[in-house]
Amino acid sequence: xxxxxxxxxxxxxxxxxxxxxxxxxxxxxxxxxxxxxxxxxxxxxxxxxxxxxxxxxxxxxxxxxxxxxxxxxxxxxxxxxxxxxxxxxxxxxxxxxxxxxxxxxxxxxxxxxxxxxxxxxxxxxxxxxxxxxxxxxxxxxxxxxxxxxxxxxxxxxxxxxxxxxxxxxxxxxxxxxxxxxxxxxxxxxxxxxxxxxxxxxxxxxxxxxxxxxxxxxxxxxxxxxxxxxxxxxxxxxxxxxxxxxxxxxxxxxxxxxxxxxxxxxxxxxxxxxxxxxxxxxxxxxxxxxxxxxxxxxxxxxxxxxxxxxxxxxxxxxxxxxxxxxxxxxxxxxxxxxxxxxxxxxx
Amino acid sequence: xxxxxxxxxxxxxxxxxxxxxxxxxxxxxxxxxxxxxxxxxxxxxxxxxxxxxxxxxxxxxxxxxxxxxxxxxxxxxxxxxxxxxxxxxxxxxxxxxxxxxxxxxxxxxxxxxxxxxxxxxxxxxxxxxxxxxxxxxxxxxxxxxxxxxxxxxxxxxxxxxxxxxxxxxxxxxxxxxxxxxxxxxxxxxxxxxxxxxxxxxxxxxxxxxxxxxxxxxxxxxxxxxxxxxxxxxxxxxxxxxxxxxxxxxxxxxxxxxxxxxxxxxxxxxxxxxxxxxxxxxxxxxxxxxxxxxxxxxxxxxxxxxxxxxxxxxxxxxxxxxxxxxxxxxxxxxxxxxxxxxxxxxx
Numbered sequence: 001x002x003x004x005x006x007x008x009x010x011x012x013x014x015x016x017x018x019x020x021x022x023x024x025x026x027x028x029x030x031x032x033x034x035x036x037x038x039x040x041x042x043x044x045x046x047x048x049x050x051x052x053x054x055x056x057x058x059x060x061x062x063x064x065x066x067x068x069x070x071x072x073x074x075x076x077x078x079x080x081x082x083x084x085x086x087x088x089x090x091x092x093x094x095x096x097x098x099x100x101x102x103x104x105x106x107x108x109x110x111x112x113x114x115x116x117x118x119x120x121x122x123x124x125x126x127x128x129x130x131x132x133x134x135x136x137x138x139x140x141x142x143x144x145x146x147x148x149x150x151x152x153x154x155x156x157x158x159x160x161x162x163x164x165x166x167x168x169x170x171x172x173x174x175x176x177x178x179x180x181x182x183x184x185x186x187x188x189x190x191x192x193x194x195x196x197x198x199x200x201x202x203x204x205x206x207x208x209x210x211x212x213x214x215x216x217x218x219x220x221x222x223x224x225x226x227x228x229x230x231x232x233x234x235x236x237x238x239x240x241x242x243x244x245x246x247x248x249x250x251x252x253x254x255x256x257x258x259x260x261x262x263x264x265x266x267x268x269x270x271x272x273x274x275x276x277x278x279x280x281x282x283x284x285x286x287x288x289x290x291x292x293x294x295x296x297x298x299x300x301x302x303x304x305x306x307x308x309x310x311x312x313x314x315x316x317x318x319x320x321x322x323x324x325x326x327x328x329x330x331x332x333x334x335x336x337x338x339x340x341x342x343x344x345x346x
Numbered sequence: 347x348x349x350x351x352x353x354x355x356x357x358x359x360x361x362x363x364x365x366x367x368x369x370x371x372x373x374x375x376x377x378x379x380x381x382x383x384x385x386x387x388x389x390x391x392x393x394x395x396x397x398x399x400x401x402x403x404x405x406x407x408x409x410x411x412x413x414x415x416x417x418x419x420x421x422x423x424x425x426x427x428x429x430x431x432x433x434x435x436x437x438x439x440x441x442x443x444x445x446x447x448x449x450x451x452x453x454x455x456x457x458x459x460x461x462x463x464x465x466x467x468x469x470x471x472x473x474x475x476x477x478x479x480x481x482x483x484x485x486x487x488x489x490x491x492x493x494x495x496x497x498x499x500x501x502x503x504x505x506x507x508x509x510x511x512x513x514x515x516x517x518x519x520x521x522x523x524x525x526x527x528x529x530x531x532x533x534x535x536x537x538x539x540x541x542x543x544x545x546x547x548x549x550x551x552x553x554x555x556x557x558x559x560x561x562x563x564x565x566x567x568x569x570x571x572x573x574x575x576x577x578x579x580x581x582x583x584x585x586x587x588x589x590x591x592x593x594x595x596x597x598x599x600x601x602x603x604x605x606x607x608x609x610x611x612x613x614x615x616x617x618x619x620x621x622x623x624x625x626x627x628x629x630x631x632x633x634x635x636x637x638x639x640x641x642x643x644x645x646x647x648x649x650x651x652x653x654x655x656x657x658x659x660x661x662x663x664x665x666x667x668x669x670x671x672x673x674x675x676x677x678x679x680x681x682x683x684x685x686x687x688x689x690x691x692x
Contacts, residue, residue: 010672010675010677011675012675014675014677015677015679015680015681015682016681018682019682019685040675040676040677041418042418042457042458042459043418054682054685054686055682055686057679057682058679058682058683058686069415069417070416071415072387072388072389098672098675099457102467102468103449103453103467103471104453104456104457104467106453107449107450107452107453107454107457107467108453108454108457110450111388111445111450111453111454112388113388121448121449121450121453121471122448122471122475122478125449125467125468125471125472126471126478129468131485132468132472132478132481135478135481135482135484135485138481139477139481139495149485196673198620274544326356326444327542329356329357329358329360329386329444330386331356331360331361331386333361333403333404334361335361335362336361336364336365336400336401336403336404337404339365339400340400340401340404
C-alpha cells in the first residue's frame with residue numbers, strides 16, 4: 001500500500017508533527033510512503049522519503065522539493081507538460097493541533113475527494129475544543145471532570161476550590177496549561193492561557209487520579225489497543241510530551257482490573273462510533289474514586305499511538321478499506337426547472 | 347468594491363444557492379461582482395456576471411466558462427501562459443447547506459488565505475448541526491425549545507407528548523422535517539428523516555408560538571436588522587421556503603413590544619460575539635409564553651437576509667474591513683534545533 005503522510009501545518013505543534021512523521025518511517029516498514037509537507041505558510045511540498053530528516057525542515061531545504069497543488073482527486077505537481085497527480089492509496093493526516101485537528105484537513109480532503117484517515121469535519125471541530133468535547137461527552141452519557149468556562153474578556157471568577165488546572169480550550173500538548181494552587185496565582189495563569197486562546201476551562205486538579213489511555217479504531221471490527229498507563233509527573237509539559245511523538249516501541253499494558261478496563265473500552269466505543277469513523281484516536285481517561293472520566297480525546301495522537309498496537313501497519317490497511325463516505329447528493333435542477341416553467345407560463 | 351460570490355456546492359440546497367446568488371446582482375448594485383460557481387462535483391468555475399441566469403447551471407453550460415484552481419491567496423485560472431489570480435477584495439460565502447454551512451468553505455478560505463465573509467470553521471460546525479446548536483445555546487445561557495435526540499440505529503422512543511416536530515440535525519430548508527400528530531405517525535416520519543441524516547431531534551410542536559427573525563453582524567459597531575415576523579403556515583416546506591431565497595425587497599418590521607425586541611437583540615448579540623465574527627447570520631427565535639427561545643441559527647441565510655437591512659451593500663463593505671483573523675503562529679524550529687543539539691552531544 002502507498003500511504004501519503006500529511007504533516008507540518010500552521011500549528012503550535014508543527015514541529016512535533018515532523019517528529020511524528022519521521023517516526024512513521026520506522027513503523028510502516030512494509031508500505032510505500034509519500035511524504036507531503038504543509039509548511040508554516042500552508043504551502044504543500046513533496047518530500048523525498050529517503051531524505052526525510054528534521055533538518056530538512058528547520059533549514060528550509062524542503063523548498064527545493066516539488067510544490068504541490070490541491071485539485072479534484074488529489075495533490076498535483078505542475079510542470080511544463082501539464083499537471084501530474086501524485087499516486088497513493090490513502091492519506092494519513094498527521095498534522096497535530098491547528099489545521100490537522102480542527103477540521104481543516106478533513107474539509108480539504110472531503111472537498112477535493114481524497115481518501116483519508118483522520119477524524120472527519122464534525123469530529124475534529126468538537127474534539128479540538130476541550131469545551132465542546134465536554135458537550136459531546138455529556139450528550140453521549142460519558143462522564144468528564146467538572147469544569148468552569150472562562151472567556152478572555154469575561155469575569156475572572158471561579159467557584160470551585162483550589163488547586164485547579166487551567167487549560168486553553170483549543171490547544172494540545174499542554175501548551176498554556178497551568179496548575180493553580182491558590183487564588184493569588186490565578187490571574188497570571190489566566191494571562192498565560194489567554195495568550196494562546198480566547199477561552200479556557202478550569203478543572204479541579206484531582207489528587208491521586210490514575211490516567212489510562214485507550215486508542216483504537218473501527219474497521220470491519222473493533223481494533224482496540226492495550227490500555228496504557230502513561231508515565232505521569234504532576235503534569236506533562238510540552239517538552240516532556242514531545243518525546244511521546246517519537247515513540248515507536250511497544251509499551252506494557254496497564255495494571256488494571258478487568259472490570260475497569262471493560263468500562264474504559266465501552267466508553268471509548270461510545271465516543272468513537274459513529275462520529276470518529278475513519279480515524280485512529282486516543283482517548284485519555286481518568287479513574288477517580290472508582291469512576292471512569294473522559295479527560296480528553298486526541299484526534300491525531302502523537303505518532304498515531306502506534307506503540308499501543310500489536311499490528312499498527314496492518315490496521316492502517318484495514319482502516320483504509322473502511323472509510324466513511326459523505327452521503328451522495330444528486331443535483332437534478334428540478335426546482336430551477338419548475339421555476340423556469342412557471343415563468344414561461346406567466 | 348469587488349465581491350466574489352461563492353455559490354452552488356455539493357448540497358441539497360445547491361439550487362437555492364443559485365437563486366440567492368442571482369438575487370445578489372439585484373441587491374449589490376454599486377459593487378463589482380465576481381461569480382464563482384462550485385458545481386455539484388465540487389469543481390469551481392468562473393461565471394460571467396452579465397450572463398448569469400438559472401438555465402446556465404441546469405443546462406450545464408457553465409462548464410464552458412473558465413475552470414478555477416484554489417491556491418495560496420485565491421482562485422486561479424490556468425492557461426498557456428501560466429496561472430492568473432482572480433482579483434477581488436472579499437469573498438461572500440453563499441453556499442447554503444453542506445459545504446457552505448458545515449465549515450468546509452471556511453476551512454478552504456483559511457487554508458488558502460482568502461478574505462471571506464462567512465461563519466468561521468467552529469461557528470459553522472456548531473450551527474450546521476441543530477443538536478450542537480442546542481449545546482452552544484445552553485453554554486451561552488440562551489434558552490431553546492425542549493428536545494430529545496434520536497440516532498439512526500438507536501431506540502425509537504420518545505418521552506414527550508404529541509404533536510412533535512422531527513428534524514434531521516444537519517439539514518436546512520425544512521428538508522426531512524415532519525410534524526407528527528400521534529405515535530402511529532412517528533415511525534414513518536423517522537424513516538423520512540433518517541433518509542437524510544444519522545441523527546434527528548424531536549421537539550414539541552408548540553401551538554400559538556410567534557416566530558421572529560433577527561439578522562445582523564458586528565463591524566466596528568453592531569449592525570442589526572429589523573426584527574421580522576416571517577410569514578408562517580403550519581410550517582414552511584422546502585418549496586415555500588425556496589421563494590425566500592429570491593427576496594430582494596425590504597419587509598416591514600414585526601409588531602412587537604420594545605421589551606421583547608430588546609430581549610431578542612440581546613440574545614442575538616450573545617450568540618454572535620465572538621463565535622460568528624466575520625459573518626452575517628440570521629437567528630430565528632420563538633416567543634412562547636413570554637420567553638424568548640432560540641429556534642435556529644442560519645449561518646448563511648437565504649439571499650443573506652438582505653431584505654431585512656436598510657443598507658445591506660454598505661454593511662458588506664464595512665464587514666469586509668472587520669474580518670477576524672486566525673492568530674498567527676510562528677514556527678521557529680526551536681524544539682527541532684534542541685533535539686539536533688542533544689543528538690550532536692550524545
